[in-house]
Amino acid sequence: MPGDLYLLAGRYRLIERLGQGGAGTVWRAIDDMLDRQVAVKQVRVPEGLGPRERAEFADRAMHEARSAGRLRDPAIVLVHDVVLEGDQPWIIMDLTTGRSLDKVIKERGPLPPGFVAAVGLRVLSALEVAHAHGILHQDVKPANILLDADGTAMLTDFGIAAPMGGRGDMFGSAGSPGYMAPERLNEQPSGPSADLWSLGASLYTAVEGRAPFERALPAAVAAAVLLHEPPFPARAGRELGGLLMAMLAKDPAARPTAAQVRQVLTALTGAGTAPGHRQQRHRQKRPRRWWPVPAALAAVVALGAGGWYAAAALTRQETGRYTTAPDPCTLLTDAQAARLVKGTPKRSLTRPGECQWLIREGTVPARSLVVRIWAERPNRDLGGPEVAQRRFASEKSTRAAAEGLSQRQAYGAVTAITGVGEAAITQNGFKFYLNSTTSGSADSILLFRTSNLLGEVRWRREDVPVDGSPGKDAADAMADPETAIAAARLITAALAK
Known part of the structure; x- marks a missing residue:
């Protein structure tokens, strides 16, 4: 040190x-x-x-x-x-002289909603600039929001920032569990809405004086982010509280956009925004907006585990075929996996909802087939299949944006595939090894949707030689998409039984 x-x-x-x-x-x-x-x-x-x-x-x-x-x-x-x-x-x-928002909260407790809205506007401005440049912050939290003496906020620590369209990998888990969006905790592809989720969690902490998913242990915090709804932030008031609850939606497609967040926060700023200033007793009337927490959300919280399914039934929303995602390790037989990876693989449940079949050459990974499955739930406006359709469309556009060569990593074009579920796309990727222009790892990634279920199949091969000089076409030239497609067809056939 x-x-x-x-x-x-x-x-x-x-x-x-x-x-x-x-x-x-x-x-x-x-x-x-x-x-x-x-x-x-x-x-x-x-x-x-x-x-x-x-x-x-x-x-x-x-x-x-x-x-x-x-x-x-x-x-x-x-x-x-x-x-x-x-x-x-x-x-x-x-080097900034400001004090971090988390320290201000510890010293002064809950902060006035108007002041919190002003802080949110400043941080939102920083995030919008970063997103316009194709960069995600990935670590928005009170400790990374600095306040000057006049209350002006700045966002710091882009140290783990990442380009949009990136995939979760062994380096992608940096951040703070209570302020990481559910899709990041699940190591699924994330976009600007993940940063907005983290902003919502930070503003919730500022206005309530406690984090939305506060628990004693980090593992319990992560579980709460994935499985539970936070208490409504009563100190925030109806409008800011409703916005924060909407920003903390589990489903990225259900969260408000940056423009919608800006509209609400702008309306909430004004008198009484300094952290030491008392709020006025009277309140101006403001127009009602779309984000107040609906009765259905309260019903889901009251029903507890499995409540989303019961609430959807009460409101006659279409839930889809799958109340829960099946165990991905049961969707391919050992014999099928062996034929696909051309060897005798080791099967393991690498995380909830994800199974890997791995071939090693000695102690070094050589080939792997990874299957990830998750079920989308109905939200207040859409049934499960419609939520899955939106998520699929969002994933498709995000992955298409990653096409091209960046440093030593290349992604090919997104291609539609027929005969796999209700919709499917593939994309090839290639990453050159450090200081090498002759070999690297090749990925063929297939995303499919059926009813309210989404699945991803990733076929990876290591030490793949490059044919010719590296370029943006390396991903497609070195890929083996047929293996991923064959695996996905077997999986969707198993799901249809």
Whole structure:
């Protein structure tokens, strides 16, 4: 661990540690070249990585920090430089004098709704700029929202920011469980709505003085995010409270857009926005909007486990064929899996809703087939199959946006496939190994929908040689989509029985 006088890159002299979290450690430092104070973030490198994986992580962290450095907004803490020392990434940023929102909440308790709305507007502005540049923040939380003396908010710590269209991988779990959207906890593809979910959770904490999914243990927090609805934030009032509940919807398609969030927060800002200011007793009348929590939501909370299905039945919404997703490990027989992966694979339930069949060559993974299944639930407006259709369309557009070559990773075009469920698409991916233009890992990914069920099949091969120079067509040239398609047809046939 660097000491007080550690000199980074012959230029940045570390003075003191300012804070530490899941994404890394932040230091106060002196830039000897420009004779000014800066903040230096030592990015946390996940434990247990091999040399190649550590190098890949460092390379990705550097690339994403450079991307974040291009963002310009009054509410974004600027990134000035990125440094790689060995395989340890460091990010050099503006040193801000503001205090973090979580510390303000601890000292003062619940904050006035008008002030919270003003903070939300500033952070929303920063997120909209990042999203316009194709970047997700991925760690919006009160500790990363800084407040100046006048209450002006800034969003910091783009250290684990990621490009849109990226897939969950071994490095994609950084963040804070109580402020990570359900799709991120499930390591499913996420988009701008995941950052807005985290903003909603942060504003909920500010106005209530407690986190929406507060629990004693991190595992219990993650389970609450995935399975439970938070209590209605009574201190927020009807309008802000309704907005926050809508932002915290489990289904990304059911959450309000950034424009809708901005409209509500703008209407709520005004007198009594300073954290020490008492709210006025009288309230101006405002027009009723679409986000108040519906009676159906209250019914779901009251019914508890399985309540969504009963509530949907009460409101005559179509639930779909599947009340729960089937065990993915039962959708392929051992013989079928062996034919697909061309060997005798090891089968394992890698996480709830996901099964992997893995072939190793010695101790090194060589080929793997991963099947992920999840059921979509009805929301207040749509039945289960309609929610699944929207989610499928959203996934299709997100994956299409990832087409092309970025650094050493390439994705091909999204292609429709017939004969697999009610709708299906495939996309090929290829990632070059670090400092290599001759080999890498090749993915063929198939997403399908049937009724209210969505499934993903990922066929991965390691040490795939590249035929010719690397380019944006490498993903399709090196792919084997037929194996993923064959697996998906077997799976949908099993589901139809």
